[in-house]
Amino acid sequence: MDDLERGLRSLGQELDWPASADLTARINNRLDQRAAGHRRNYRPALVLIGVAVLVAIVSLSPGARQAIARLLGVAGVKIEMRVETTLPPTGNLDPGNLDPGNLDLGVEVEASEVGNLVDFPVLTGAPADLGAPDAIYYDERLLGGQVTILWAPQPDLPQTANAGVGMLISSFEGRLDRGIYSKELNPSQHRLLDVEVRGVPGFWIEGEPHVFLYEDADGVIQFETIRLAGNVLLWEENGVTIRIESALPLEEVLRIAGSLTPLT
Amino acid sequence: MSVEGRPLDEDALVAGAKDGDKNAYAELVRRYQQIAVRVAYLVSGSEADAEDIVQDAFVKAYATLGRFELGRPWSPWLLRIVRNEALNRRRRSGRQTRLALRMAIDPVSGDAAPSPEAAVVGRDEHRRLLRAVESLPTKQRDVVVCRYFLELSEEETGRSLGIAPGTVKSRAARALKAIRLDLESESGGSNG
Numbered sequence: 252m253d254d255l256e257r258g259l260r261s262l263g264q265e266l267d268w269p270a271s272a273d274l275t276a277r278i279n280n281r282l283d284q285r286a287a288g289h290r291r292n293y294r295p296a297l298v299l300i301g302v303a304v305l306v307a308i309v310s311l312s313p314g315a316r317q318a319i320a321r322l323l324g325v326a327g328v329k330i331e332m333r334v335e336t337t338l339p340p341t342g343n344l345d346p347g348n349l350d351p352g353n354l355d356l357g358v359e360v361e362a363s364e365v366g367n368l369v370d371f372p373v374l375t376g377a378p379a380d381l382g383a384p385d386a387i388y389y390d391e392r393l394l395g396g397q398v399t400i401l402w403a404p405q406p407d408l409p410q411t412a413n414a415g416v417g418m419l420i421s422s423f424e425g426r427l428d429r430g431i432y433s434k435e436l437n438p439s440q441h442r443l444l445d446v447e448v449r450g451v452p453g454f455w456i457e458g459e460p461h462v463f464l465y466e467d468a469d470g471v472i473q474f475e476t477i478r479l480a481g482n483v484l485l486w487e488e489n490g491v492t493i494r495i496e497s498a499l500p501l502e503e504v505l506r507i508a509g510s511l512t513p514l515t
Numbered sequence: 516m517s518v519e520g521r522p523l524d525e526d527a528l529v530a531g532a533k534d535g536d537k538n539a540y541a542e543l544v545r546r547y548q549q550i551a552v553r554v555a556y557l558v559s560g561s562e563a564d565a566e567d568i569v570q571d572a573f574v575k576a577y578a579t580l581g582r583f584e585l586g587r588p589w590s591p592w593l594l595r596i597v598r599n600e601a602l603n604r605r606r607r608s609g610r611q612t613r614l615a616l617r618m619a620i621d622p623v624s625g626d627a628a629p630s631p632e633a634a635v636v637g638r639d640e641h642r643r644l645l646r647a648v649e650s651l652p653t654k655q656r657d658v659v660v661c662r663y664f665l666e667l668s669e670e671e672t673g674r675s676l677g678i679a680p681g682t683v684k685s686r687a688a689r690a691l692k693a694i695r696l697d698l699e700s701e702s703g704g705s706n707g
Contacts, residue, residue, distance in 0.1 A: 255691055256663060259648070262641045263664030267619040269562040271552040271569075275544045278573045279537060358603065367653060370678050391599050396677055424679070 356399045356419075357390030365389070365514055369396045371491045373422050374511035376400075381408065381418070381507070387514075397423035400514070411498045418497040420511070424490060446484070446501065448508050453486030455501050484508060529589050533580045540580075544573055547590055551597045553665055554675045557657065558601035561608070568604055572597040588670065595674035616649060616660070618642065647697040648690075655690035662687050 252260075365373055368389050375384060381402050390397040399421040404410040408417035444455040484504045485494045493511075495504050525546075531539030548569060555568040576596050583592055618641060648659050661672035662683070669680045676683070 255695060258640070258644055259659060259663035259694075260666060262618075262644050262648075263666065265618050265638070265641055266645075266664055267617045268553050269556055269565055271549055271566060273545070274548050274552075274566060274570055274573070275541050278544050278570055279541055281570065281574050282537065282540070282577055368677070370654075370682050391602060391677055 356388035356401070357397065358388065360387055360389045362387055362514060365398055369398055369422075369424070371422065371424050372489075373398045373400075373514040374488075374493060375420065375514040376402070376418075376507060376511060381405070397421055398514075409498045411496070418495065418499070418507075420493065420495050422491050422493045424492075444501070446505065448484060448486040448505060449488060449511075451486055451488060453484060453508075455504075456483045456485070457501075525589060526585055529580070529583065530585055532577065533583070533585070540577055543589065543593075547593055548573075550590070550665060550667070551593060554594055554597050554661070554667075555601045557660055557665075558598050558675070559605045561604070564601075564604050564608075568600045569597060572600045575600070588668075591668075591670045591674040594667070594671055595677075598675050598677060616645060616664075618645060643698065643701060644694070647694045647701075650697060651690055651693055655686050655693065658683055658686040659690045659694075 360368065362384075365387060368391075376382075382405070384400045385403045386401045388399045388401065390399065399419050401416060402408060402418045403415055404417035410417060446453050446455045482498065482501070482504065483494055483496050484501070485492070486508075487493070493508075495508060497504060499507070525543075528539045528543050532543060551569045551572060552565045555565040555572070556562055559565060559568055572593065576593050579596075583589065618638075648656060651659065657676055658672060661667045661675050662669070667675060669683045672678075672683045673680045678686075
């Protein structure tokens with residue numbers, strides 16, 4: 252540690268931080284008030300996932316295993332084919348409710364905030380194609396955060412199975428040693444293609460809504476029901492995993508992917 | 516006290532808390548509440564909200580202890596939850612302000628004699644240093660606050676700010692360089 256670092260530490264001791272009371276008693280009271288059963292809900296869910304993934308891996312065909320091996324080439328992404336889904340179906344989306352918050356995309360943020368929230372470049376649609384996005388969401392549950400950009404349906408952008416949603420573009424920092432993200436696909440209901448996106452290998456998945464799992468930075472497997480029934484284009488670019496979800500055909504999504512520019 | 520110098524029996528406390536020992540968890544609360552409040556303050560920008568954020572975070576951290584892997588430092592886990600709570604609170608309030616750091620009128624320690632560290636740099640120099648820190652871009656400024664003012668480890672800083680430890684290191688290096696340049700230009704200007 253040099254003089255400057257020592258000086259900064261010394262300065263830290265002179266800063267006017269909020270005076271904080273001892274919160275121990277208040278926190279203890281709140282813990283006492285919590286319903287005893289509140290915590291039990293999570294563990295059975297994790298066990299259920301563990302069993303489901305095991306069943307899926309045992310049931311894989313050799314072709315599916317090869318597909319998985321290929322897919323592992325996308326940093327931070329793992330896709331697993333599975334025969335049956337024992338996990339909850341696609342969420343609790345109410346068709347009559349247009350609130351995209353139901354899609355569990357995180358909290359809505361302004362475009363100007365994104366640069367302060369994440370440390371990677373976020374790609375967005377070229378204005379000529381899509382116009383300005385209708386909303387931007389930030390989800391901090393992934394280490395490094397995930398940014399999802401939403402467009403409402405337009406004349407050239409059909410509505411997905413979710414009311415009010417035409418397309419989502421999500422970006423998160425994919426890493427090989429953490430933040431593993433996984434989708435579970437039913438081979439009889441999904442089509443999986445290797446494609447080239449913006450000059451790098453990517454994957455195209457068509458089919459029914461699915462569940463996705465990811466391992467967070469603490470090594471804990473988290474799961475969420477996928478937010479959008481539609482087609483997914485997925486690729487990794489400079490350490491960032493990007494996916495486009497929409498009801499558009501592959502050719503059109505590839506064209507949009509090719510036109511993406513950094514969000515400023 | 517540096518959070519990096521965490522006592523060795525933290526694992527035992529976390530293990531006890533996982534088994535439902537409220538006293539063990541109360542001890543963890545006592546150890547980390549101050550640093551948690553400061554991180555909440557930094558991220559939320561609100562002194563009024565900081566204690567509520569920290570209470571919520573400790574309750575959530577307790578509820579998720581079953582998922583915590585023993586043997587790893589617990590504070591980064593806690594600080595990540597604090598950060599999430601603080602961000603949610605900030606968004607709900609629509610607050611966009613950047614926290615303004617200020618020096619206390621009297622040294623926080625209240626000791627009659629300055630600590631050896633405080634003696635290294637005088638109070639005027641501290642003011643210049645604080646001005647230099649405040650003129651940093653927010654991302655770098657927040658890393659400086661965590662690493663040097665709150666004395667968090669790189670991992671704790673990363674979890675508090677939602678960035679990878681490597682990014683903490685690189686931002687800290689850039690920040691120190693910028694502060695040096697700032698101080699040099701200031702002293703160069705005043706000396707002629």
